[in-house]
Amino acid sequence: xxxxxxxxxxxxxxxxxxxxxxxxxxxxxxxxxxxxxxxxxxxxxxxxxxxxxxxxxxxxxxxxxxxxxxxxxxxxxxxxxxxxxxxxxxxxxxxxxxxxxxxxxxxxxxxxxxxxxxxxxxxxxxxxxxxxxxxxxxxxxxxxxxxxxxxxxxxxxxxxxxxxxxxxxxxxxxxxxxxxxxxxxxxxxxxxxxxxxxxxxxxxxxxxxxxxxxxxxxxxxxxxxxxxxxxxxxxxxxxxxxxxxxxxxxxxxxxxxxxxxxxxxxxxxxxxxxxxxxxxxxxxxxxxxxxxxxxxxxxxxxxxxxxxxxxx
Amino acid sequence: xxxxxxxxxxxxxxxxxxxxxxxxxxxxxxxxxxxxxxxxxxxxxxxxxxxxxxxxxxxxxxxxxxxxxxxxxxxxxxxxxxxxxxxxxxxxxxxxxxxxxxxxxxxxxxxxxxxxxxxxxxxxxxxxxxxxxxxxxxxxxxxxxxxxxxxxxxxxxxxxxxxxxxxxxxxxxxxxxxxxxxxxxxxxxxxxxxxxxxxxxxxxxxxxxxxxxxxxxxxxxxxxxxxxxxxxxxxxxxxxxxxxxxxxxxxxxxxxxxxxxxxxxxxxxxxxxxxxxx
Numbered sequence: 359x360x361x362x363x364x365x366x367x368x369x370x371x372x373x374x375x376x377x378x379x380x381x382x383x384x385x386x387x388x389x390x391x392x393x394x395x396x397x398x399x400x401x402x403x404x405x406x407x408x409x410x411x412x413x414x415x416x417x418x419x420x421x422x423x424x425x426x427x428x429x430x431x432x433x434x435x436x437x438x439x440x441x442x443x444x445x446x447x448x449x450x451x452x453x454x455x456x457x458x459x460x461x462x463x464x465x466x467x468x469x470x471x472x473x474x475x476x477x478x479x480x481x482x483x484x485x486x487x488x489x490x491x492x493x494x495x496x497x498x499x500x501x502x503x504x505x506x507x508x509x510x511x512x513x514x515x516x517x518x519x520x521x522x523x524x525x526x527x528x529x530x531x532x533x534x535x536x537x538x539x540x541x542x543x544x545x546x547x548x549x550x551x552x553x554x555x556x557x558x559x560x561x562x563x564x565x566x567x568x569x570x571x572x573x574x575x576x577x578x579x580x581x582x583x584x585x586x587x588x589x590x591x592x593x594x595x596x597x598x599x600x601x602x603x604x605x606x607x608x609x610x611x612x613x614x615x616x617x618x619x620x621x622x623x624x625x626x627x628x629x630x631x632x633x634x635x636x637x638x639x640x641x642x643x644x645x646x647x648x649x650x651x652x653x654x655x656x657x658x659x660x661x662x663x664x665x666x667x668x669x670x
Numbered sequence: 671x672x673x674x675x676x677x678x679x680x681x682x683x684x685x686x687x688x689x690x691x692x693x694x695x696x697x698x699x700x701x702x703x704x705x706x707x708x709x710x711x712x713x714x715x716x717x718x719x720x721x722x723x724x725x726x727x728x729x730x731x732x733x734x735x736x737x738x739x740x741x742x743x744x745x746x747x748x749x750x751x752x753x754x755x756x757x758x759x760x761x762x763x764x765x766x767x768x769x770x771x772x773x774x775x776x777x778x779x780x781x782x783x784x785x786x787x788x789x790x791x792x793x794x795x796x797x798x799x800x801x802x803x804x805x806x807x808x809x810x811x812x813x814x815x816x817x818x819x820x821x822x823x824x825x826x827x828x829x830x831x832x833x834x835x836x837x838x839x840x841x842x843x844x845x846x847x848x849x850x851x852x853x854x855x856x857x858x859x860x861x862x863x864x865x866x867x868x869x870x871x872x873x874x875x876x877x878x879x880x881x882x883x884x885x886x887x888x889x890x891x892x893x894x895x896x897x898x899x900x901x902x903x904x905x906x907x908x909x910x911x912x913x914x915x916x917x918x919x920x921x922x923x924x925x926x927x928x929x930x931x932x933x934x935x936x937x938x939x940x941x942x943x944x945x946x947x948x
């Protein structure tokens with residue numbers, strides 16, 4: 359796929375913020391000394407007075423964002439997923455979630471595709487953490503187009519939103535004219551009757567590639583892109599499970615508490631189905647080039663193909 | 671309000687604190703009573719607020735960072751007319767809007783939900799930054815416990831407040847010297863508190879936080895301070911006004927039984943009567 363355009367969703371985040379900033383004066387962006395990495399630097403350049411660098415103090419940043427939100431402005435608090443969802447979890451829960459404040463959290467550098475920085479910075483737990491907060495919307499876009507649409511949708515949504523972005527450039531897969539981002543709605547990317555692959559974020563494009571390979575073996579896989587993990591598109595998930603009988607979930611996140619768990623929660627109550635969860639298997643990551651880690655941890659197209667084939 | 675009126679009001683606020691905690695059979699009277707004079711001054715003298723319009727956009731804001739002293743805030747809000755004083759008896763009861771810790775979603779006059787220590791000051795800093803961003807002239811007040819400032823987040827927030835020269839922000843530390851496990855100087859001493867805030871680029875004023883003359887002077891000085899936030903270190907007596915609770919660490923988070931409640935109310939009635947003779 360070398361000829362495919364690739365963009366990291368953190369870039370999309372920064373670019374989308376600039377667009378939002380032009381349209382809406384109430385947009386305020388906060389960062390914690392990572393503006394160059396979270397890509398909010400472009401917003402800072404365009405609107406320096408509306409960019410608040412809180413320094414290396416993520417817990418305070420979330421609280422400051424909460425305070426700003428009480429006054430009617432719309433703060434986007436940015437940091438790595440590890441610190442936004444991990445370190446500042448309790449601030450997000452108590453200062454943002456509990457009072458249901460209109461704070462948007464832009465969490466970049468999620469998952470193992472952080473690469474060389476290694477396990478301390480590779481957050482594979484953020485979706486699990488954020489899902490447990492009542493009223494929190496959790497979005498995990500799969501490419502540039504979806505990420506930009508997600509930022510806009512987050513602004514329009516009244517209430518807390520957690521957005522998860524990646525460091526690694528990923529293929530643009532949603533560049534079709536009728537693409538429409540609807541909060542809480544999954545997107546069927548490919549039809550199939552033998553198995554449903556439900557994916558989110560970085561591995562979505564790899565799942566499409568795996569589905570093509572499976573097709574050559576006579577296995578027709580339905581592929582669903584879930585950009586909104588909470589609220590989950592339960593209707594779509596249940597219908598697909600009933601239709602294909604088998605479900606595989608694929609995510610760049612721990613298999614504990616993420617997309618796979620969310621899908622299982624829904625299916626166990628509504629349409630008990632055998633589910634294979636592909637993700638990070640209750641281990642910490644490690645240092646290495648992101649592309650190599652994606653392969654090593656089984657999220658590349660070949661690994662997904664092999665696992666789905668064995669499962670079906 | 672003149673000093674006598676403030677004293678009388680604070681005494682009524684104290685009655686509400688004792689009554690609500692007694693009715694709840696749980697809660698935090700000690701730190702509510704120590705800060706009762708500060709609460710009273712803020713809501714009856716200092717802040718630009720309107721109980722008829724609790725969400726008015728240009729109002730001054732208050733964040734109770736030491737959220738466990740909600741009984742003090744609620745009693746003050748009730749006295750000020752945000753909700754009926756009678757409702758204080760529903761504190762912490764199932765189904766009551768008067769939650770154990772401040773809940774901005776359901777309690778008129780509460781500007782920020784709080785209770786997890788160290789977090790309120792960050793929200794107050796955010797409000798003050800927001801005012802500066804849009805050129806609004808409302809002021810922001812936040813009350814912290816002296817034990818609370820052991821939380822690292824307090825200093826993250828203070829660093830940003832000092833750095834951004836938030837002269838529309840006043841941080842008040844209720845320095846009653848007691849936390850759950852004992853005197854703050856014996857648990858993990860935050861002293862010197864004044865020098866810490868000075869080092870974080872605050873204008874610091876140390877006062878007797880149970881003396882309205884000193885409270886009045888401090889808030890006036892804060893208002894005149896430009897280019898930096900103000901920290902008021904209010905030395906107070908924990909349990910102030912109730913004889914058997916004063917300076918007793920055990921009354922940090924315990925409710926009086928019926929007999930103790932009667933004694934407490936008698937203490938406060940006596941104070942009230944004395945004030946009426948003045």
